[in-house]
Amino acid sequence: MQHSEARIALDSPGRYLGQLCKHFAHKLPVTLEETRGSIAFPMGICRLEAAEGLLVLQAEADGTEALERLQEVVARHLLRFAFRAPPEIKWLPREAG
Numbered sequence: 001m002q003h004s005e006a007r008i009a010l011d012s013p014g015r016y017l018g019q020l021c022k023h024f025a026h027k028l029p030v031t032l033e034e035t036r037g038s039i040a041f042p043m044g045i046c047r048l049e050a051a052e053g054l055l056v057l058q059a060e061a062d063g064t065e066a067l068e069r070l071q072e073v074v075a076r077h078l079l080r081f082a083f084r085a086p087p088e089i090k091w092l093p094r095e096a097g
Contacts, residue, residue, distance in 0.1 A: 002067040004091040006057045006075070010082065013055035017048045019081045020074070044070045059091070 010016055014035060021030045021037040029040040037048045044061025057074060061067040075089045 001096060002061055002064055003094045003096050004059045004067060004071060005094045006059075006071075006089050006091045008055045008057065008078070008087045008089055009053060010055050010087055011053070011085070013050035013053065016055055016078060016081055017050045020048060020077060023077060023081075039074075041070055041073065043067075046070060046074050057089075057091075058094070060096075 017035070017037055018032065021032040021039060024030055024039045024041075025032070031038045035050045039046045039048070043066040044059060047058040047060075049056045049058075055078075057078075059067060059070045059074065061070050071091045075091075078089065079086050
């Protein structure tokens with residue numbers, strides 16, 4: 001499994017966590033709590049956590065290509081929702097766990 005993480009500075013991270021989860025819930029298995037969520041894509045899973053001023057995205061997929069696709073899909077949708085003040089999204093490799 002390949003793992004990556006993006007720590008994104010946002011004014012309302014909880015709002016974007018909710019938007020992402022609710023958007024994908026129409027077609028994919030999603031869990032959503034107040035400050036956490038997860039989205040199960042065909043190519044992998046993305047876990048989301050909202051903290052003060054920060055949205056943390058953790059992606060996990062089988063292989064580099066699947067991980068890159070997962071990162072791209074999540075980032076593209078977040079940028080669509082945050083179009084008024086597009087955040088910088090930088091995915092970094094991380095250890096499992």
